[in-house]
Amino acid sequence: MATVTELRYYPVKGCAGVSAAQAELTRAGLAHDRAFMVVDEQGVFRSQRRDPLLATVRPAVEDDGRRLELVAPGVEPVAFAVDSEGPRREVRLFGAPFRGIDQGAEAADWLSEVLGARSRLVRVPPEHDRVTDGLVPGTSGYADSCAVHLLSRSTLERFNELSDAPALSADRFRPNVVVDGWPEPHTEDLTRRIAVGGAVLAYAKLAIRCAVTMVDQSTGSKAGPEPLRTLARYRRAAAGGVAFGSKFAVLRGGTLRVGDELAVGAWGPSEL
DSSP: OOEEEEEEEOSEETSOOEEESEEEEETTEETTTTOEEEEOTTSBBOOTTTOGGGGGOEEEEOTTSSEEEEEOTTSOOEEEEOOSSSOEEEEEETTEEEEEEEOOHHHHHHHHHHHTSOOEEEEOOTTOOOOBOSSSOBOOSSSSSSSEEEEEHHHHHHHHHHOSSOOOOGGGGOOSEEEEOOOSTTGGGTEEEEEETTEEEEEEEEEEEOGGGGEETTTTEEOTTTTHHHHHHHOBOTTSSEEEEEEEEEEEOEEEETTOBOEEEEEOOOOO
16 A cells, blocks of 8 residues: 655745654645745746755745745844735746735845845735646646655665766655555556545646756755656657656545555556
8 A cells, every 4th residue: 555655845846855753745745835935026936956055945834824934044044924915026937927915025135145146935825716737627726737745665766767967855846645564666647536534636747857957955965967868868758858747626625644554546557
């Protein structure tokens, strides 16, 4: 039986993740996942693709979402009350227009110092109604696409067997849910409906990997060409790019816990 071995959410898009023994799963993903986003002065999102130092920013959000703390090496931490009612401003994520609530000058100045570039921090507004793509549509906050990124241990182990570089841990790939117990790698690609912790997930699409996977998540330094070089040898997707892990929409929320068993209710063919 496959079980959940890791849960991780990312309060600020592009910044460090938070490991949890249990987490509420909402229709938009694990609670607080990608609820905040760093943008430039024009409102365009910042990503580790161009700003790898985002990885060194460690956010901590209170359970009720009302207060956020940001910590990074070499600077004093900053903590502030989250504004969930202020004026909306236009932001852009992969060219698509969304709205965000600016979190003020203190957060902006702190992030600008850490990243060495003028930045602002925005929060997803309550009326956010994004529709994500894939075989099953869903919603999410400021995630790249779907609500949940799931990766199996066997998939990661297979990669490390094929790579000539030092073994990578799951955090390099920034999953939300890590699963153990599927003996065959890439089993997550074949699932279509998963029940876990009272929640129900529906497969949306393969997770196509980008240059963010080449960033060392502990130092914020680009450490390529791995894993993309190895993935290019055996995980090229038919639609382009390389795939590793799968993305899911949330059909029903619930409480996920490390140790929860996964029950696959439907299977399908690989899209690779």
